[in-house]
Amino acid sequence: MSEISLPESAKHTGHAGHPKKDVHGIKMGMWLFLMTELLLFSGMFLLYSAYRYFYTKEFHEAAMYTHTLFGTVNTMVLLTSSLTMALSITALERGKKWLSVTFLSSTIALGLGFLVIKYVEWSTEIHEGIYPGSPMLFKHPRGFELFFAMYYLMTGLHGLHVLVGCGLLTVMLIFIIKGKITQEDSVRLEAAGLYWHLIDIIWIFLFPLFYLVN
Amino acid sequence: MEQQTLTEHKGAPTSYGIYVLIWLALMALTAITAVVAGINLAAFTLVIALLIALVKSSLVVNVFMHVKYEDKIFKIFVAIAGGVLSVIFLLTFADVYFRR
Amino acid sequence: MADIALPPQDISVVEGSYLENIGKHKGLAAWLLSTDHKRIGIMYTVMLFSFFSVGVLLGILLRLEMISPGGKLFGPEVYNALFTLHGVIMIFLFVIPGIPVTLGNFFLPLQIGAKDVAFPRLNLFSFYLYVIGSAVILTALFVNGLPDTGWTFYVPYSLRTTTGVTVAVFGVFIVGFSSILTGINFLTTIHRLRAPGMTWFKMPLFVWALYATSWVQIIATPVLAITLLLIIISRVFGIGIFNAAAGGDPVLYQHLFWIYSHPAVYIMILPPMGIVSEIIATFTRRTIFGYKAIAMSSLAIAFIGYLVWGHHMFVAGMSQQADMVFSFLTFIVAIPSGIKVFNWVASMYKGSIDPQPPFLFVMAFMVLFSIGGLSGLVLGSLATDVHLTATYFVVAHFHYIIFGGGVFIFFGALHYWLPKMFGRMYDKKIASWDLLVMFIGFNLLYFPMFIMGYEGMPRRYFTYLPQFETLQHISIAGSWILVAGLIVMFVNLIHGAIKGPRVGPNPWGGTTLEWKTASPPIHENFEEEPVVIHEPYYHEEAFTS
Amino acid sequence: MRLLPYALNHAQAVDDVMRFIVICSLILFTIVVATMVFFVFKYNHKRNPRATSIPGNVPLEIFWTVIPTVLVLAMFYVGWEAYLQIRIVPKNAMPVKVFARQWSFSFEYMNGKRCDTLYVPKGRPIDCLITSLDVIHSFYLPAFREKQDALPDRIRHMVVYPEHLGVFDVVCTQYCGLDHSLMKTKMIVLPDTTFDSWIKSSSTAEPKVALGDSTIYF
Known part of the structure; x- marks a missing residue:
């Protein structure tokens, strides 16, 4: 047991955790999780870019059929929700619990708003006969169908993340109201915020790829 | 080393003002992307749009997600993710680009 | 823990060992709801080896089909399902979770002097994801018939077959998330919970290996997740994302699949490499040769593992340029593995070698892993790969790496750490002789496959040409010898864990932190927080000469 | 070896x-x-x-x-x-289309003649244009140490130089379903003149050739 002696210099450089919550560790875990989310989407982005390379012309033409207005509005909605998310954390850190609750509620509302707009957009498109395997796409060259397959897959997966994010933020909202997340112990809200911002970042890239190629 | 940084970084400027400023910048950039798409710049349209997306996302990562104020290790994480992503894209395109 | 008739050399029974229940739960619930990393590690071990037994059984049946050239025993339908299940179970339920979730869970916190992993509840959650995922995979057997795609689920076949592929793929998807969460947990643990004084270069090499592995897990697995999700969506909604008739590209599927599955090979082999370093350092009574080189080559292997996936696709119809790039990078990746092997051999120089069973496993590993790795050079070379890929040669190659390299060290690690986990010792003599039996069986089983593969015997065939009969029969005989050895080993280990003679905290003279606490370890691992001042393999007498 | x-x-x-x-x-x-x-x-x-x-x-x-x-x-x-x-496809190579399907191979020559066994003339490079009609297969000639996957809707090239007369095995090495193991045919290398008269004839009958002491593999 020669090693277990206690030189002063070596003391208390680490071994965080059990008595107090390891805030840094929780954030680190969240960041690592965000990396996996990023890589999850990157598989789709890779497919998209390869297909775009194979069917450049078709992708350009197909993108004419997406509704740029819906896309732009949704981008702004999501960016604003990111703002309210960040504001909510600041408010909590400054001890303004109810201001934080207000901001967080608006984030959730904006997230749901995004989903509603997305729903309207999808139904418009499906109504116009644009969906994978539709007779309308069948008349166009091959790349068309791939473009819309990618479109539905990627925006769908992103929408699913928005939905999960809304659920997560709702739990955080309840925690704040119940006093489980406080000014002193706000790391869970911060982690949830990180997740929400990542969803935003993914949309920032989806937007030009599907709405702005014409 | 990140071990020493047990206490949270309280020095981060988490003022409302900066966030609103960044938000305004993001909105402006979105507007620019939409407008640029209207002008026909052929192949450059996408390049410009993606560059703007890159600027926007780095604003979000650095300010909203606090990476600018956080520990070095988080910057390394972001770099690792970016590095692996570019490797995967580069090597896949070694096939896709030269495919007959 | 009242034990009758303790042997005289026995040390006193450990008070408060993790095997004793504390808290409000009793019996099985005290295990199933425990967030103690040691208990979770043991539960994983039980699960994993159950699946391993099933996988071995399927493997035996696969070999048995080759008893006669006509393949009359099962016929194609059953045979195709057998090799699919053998692959899926062995890869996704055994070797990929493998050492990290079992021994990694148990020993990572112990080796870095922590009380538990960073997120104990997440750890338990990962375990249940694994259980649910594997249950879903097994459900696939009873839905629409046995999946018959091979473990790679290549499109378009996996999209066309009517068997229960969707369910199986979904199960793998869930298991993948278990793997990701474990990776996140371990990385955070290593970053945050190292004992005072344990700087990065004082970490044991097993910890380094787990660190590199966890990176691969969290970065590569999501790519598999999305790929599998695309299969599910394609099958359920009929979206032709990979379907060539709709303009899709099946080769892109293979890219995505191997972007994960090649790094996954390093998930399988890096932890065993870490354990080899541990065992060598302990039984040579000296420090490891080139500690930093070994630690850094773990990271290097983890990183360049991302650069070589294309070597699974040399005949798949990639561009020539891609073939060249991937072949070149494949040879580059061989170098850090080579460095490790040389360092291990050099670590035996001027040691004081005590060839106990764990060390003998390392010696077996060195032989089998070298054969596996060197045969990989043949496959990395383009001209020879075109001939040998998708033949028995590949089957032999990856079994030498994964089974001969990885799993043999898994066994060796069980022999190394079992006294720590249960405070009892197995029969060492049986263990040593049994290893010889397994080693012979293994080589008889797989070496003939190199020859058959070179002669053009394709893999995944339920039948073969008469000229291969002798070699096939040698291989079948080898499989029986190997299985006999496996049975003896497990009986010996289980008997040792339950009834073996008690041992003290440090039966091998190990120097890393897990040997500084009781055997079996107490609930929060250490009586008092350990402080590290020396490098991990500090054998005092070897340093003071 | x-x-x-x-x-x-x-x-x-x-x-x-x-x-x-x-x-x-x-x-x-x-x-x-x-x-x-x-x-x-x-x-x-x-x-x-x-x-x-x-x-x-x-x-x-x-x-x-x-x-x-x-x-x-x-x-x-x-x-x-x-x-x-x-x-790398040489200029004088003779193109032959190779079709793979579950679970057989078929071949088509440039003059439209089709066949289930691959007949080729000795001493002329063959440019195999490999494609699949359904899932992925692989066109493997063990004696030639050559292999190329057959992809649906894509054509891949593989060059074969038959230098000796003989009968050689052709097998599928990419798992393709139930009878994957039975998906095989032969490649028969004929003397130049025999091949030329066979390819020009409209009959689908097998060419009659004395292969002599040529290597018969499998």
């Missing part, structure tokens, strides 16, 4: 690459294992009760990094060189 009959010089090239890599590997393998066994014997704790810790030796480590690097680069180069032979 002459386990298979040589069917063409490409097979010779592949076997040369194989021999080079295997010999290098055997040398490395012997060095590693012999050294290990020697150390275990020499530094057994009974003979050497007290170990000496040697943390490293930089020149030595550089040495055993550089030597393998040079070796593997050589291996890469010879493999790449030999591989190009089957991927």
Whole structure:
């Protein structure tokens, strides 16, 4: 047991955790999780870019059929929700619990708003006969169908993340109201915020790829 | 080393003002992307749009997600993710680009 | 823990060992709801080896089909399902979770002097994801018939077959998330919970290996997740994302699949490499040769593992340029593995070698892993790969790496750490002789496959040409010898864990932190927080000469 | 290492690459294992009760990094060189379409003649245009050491140089479903004149040839 002696210099450089919550560790875990989310989407982005390379012309033409207005509005909605998310954390850190609750509620509302707009957009498109395997796409060259397959897959997966994010933020909202997340112990809200911002970042890239190629 | 940084970084400027400023910048950039798409710049349209997306996302990562104020290790994480992503894209395109 | 008739050399029974229940739960619930990393590690071990037994059984049946050239025993339908299940179970339920979730869970916190992993509840959650995922995979057997795609689920076949592929793929998807969460947990643990004084270069090499592995897990697995999700969506909604008739590209599927599955090979082999370093350092009574080189080559292997996936696709119809790039990078990746092997051999120089069973496993590993790795050079070379890929040669190659390299060290690690986990010792003599039996069986089983593969015997065939009969029969005989050895080993280990003679905290003279606490370890691992001042393999007498 | 009959010089090239890599590997393998066994014997704790810790030796480590690097680069180069032979299509090559489907191969010549067995003339390079009609298959000629996956809706090239008369096996090596193992046919190398008269004739009957003492593989 020669090693277990206690030189002063070596003391208390680490071994965080059990008595107090390891805030840094929780954030680190969240960041690592965000990396996996990023890589999850990157598989789709890779497919998209390869297909775009194979069917450049078709992708350009197909993108004419997406509704740029819906896309732009949704981008702004999501960016604003990111703002309210960040504001909510600041408010909590400054001890303004109810201001934080207000901001967080608006984030959730904006997230749901995004989903509603997305729903309207999808139904418009499906109504116009644009969906994978539709007779309308069948008349166009091959790349068309791939473009819309990618479109539905990627925006769908992103929408699913928005939905999960809304659920997560709702739990955080309840925690704040119940006093489980406080000014002193706000790391869970911060982690949830990180997740929400990542969803935003993914949309920032989806937007030009599907709405702005014409 | 990140071990020493047990206490949270309280020095981060988490003022409302900066966030609103960044938000305004993001909105402006979105507007620019939409407008640029209207002008026909052929192949450059996408390049410009993606560059703007890159600027926007780095604003979000650095300010909203606090990476600018956080520990070095988080910057390394972001770099690792970016590095692996570019490797995967580069090597896949070694096939896709030269495919007959 | 009242034990009758303790042997005289026995040390006193450990008070408060993790095997004793504390808290409000009793019996099985005290295990199933425990967030103690040691208990979770043991539960994983039980699960994993159950699946391993099933996988071995399927493997035996696969070999048995080759008893006669006509393949009359099962016929194609059953045979195709057998090799699919053998692959899926062995890869996704055994070797990929493998050492990290079992021994990694148990020993990572112990080796870095922590009380538990960073997120104990997440750890338990990962375990249940694994259980649910594997249950879903097994459900696939009873839905629409046995999946018959091979473990790679290549499109378009996996999209066309009517068997229960969707369910199986979904199960793998869930298991993948278990793997990701474990990776996140371990990385955070290593970053945050190292004992005072344990700087990065004082970490044991097993910890380094787990660190590199966890990176691969969290970065590569999501790519598999999305790929599998695309299969599910394609099958359920009929979206032709990979379907060539709709303009899709099946080769892109293979890219995505191997972007994960090649790094996954390093998930399988890096932890065993870490354990080899541990065992060598302990039984040579000296420090490891080139500690930093070994630690850094773990990271290097983890990183360049991302650069070589294309070597699974040399005949798949990639561009020539891609073939060249991937072949070149494949040879580059061989170098850090080579460095490790040389360092291990050099670590035996001027040691004081005590060839106990764990060390003998390392010696077996060195032989089998070298054969596996060197045969990989043949496959990395383009001209020879075109001939040998998708033949028995590949089957032999990856079994030498994964089974001969990885799993043999898994066994060796069980022999190394079992006294720590249960405070009892197995029969060492049986263990040593049994290893010889397994080693012979293994080589008889797989070496003939190199020859058959070179002669053009394709893999995944339920039948073969008469000229291969002798070699096939040698291989079948080898499989029986190997299985006999496996049975003896497990009986010996289980008997040792339950009834073996008690041992003290440090039966091998190990120097890393897990040997500084009781055997079996107490609930929060250490009586008092350990402080590290020396490098991990500090054998005092070897340093003071 | 002459386990298979040589069917063409490409097979010779592949076997040369194989021999080079295997010999290098055997040398490395012997060095590693012999050294290990020697150390275990020499530094057994009974003979050497007290170990000496040697943390490293930089020149030595550089040495055993550089030597393998040079070796593997050589291996890469010879493999790449030999591989190009089957991927670069010579101008005088005779194109033959190869169709793979569950679970058989069929072939179509440029004049539209179709056949389930691949007949080729001796001494002329063949450019196989490989495609699949359903899932992925693989077109494998063991005696020629050549293989190429057949993809649906895509055409891939593979060049074969039949230098000897004979009958050679063609098998599928990409798992393609139930009867994957039974998906095989023959490639028959005919004398030039026999092939020419067969290809021009409209009959689908098998060409009658005396293959003499040619190699029959499988």
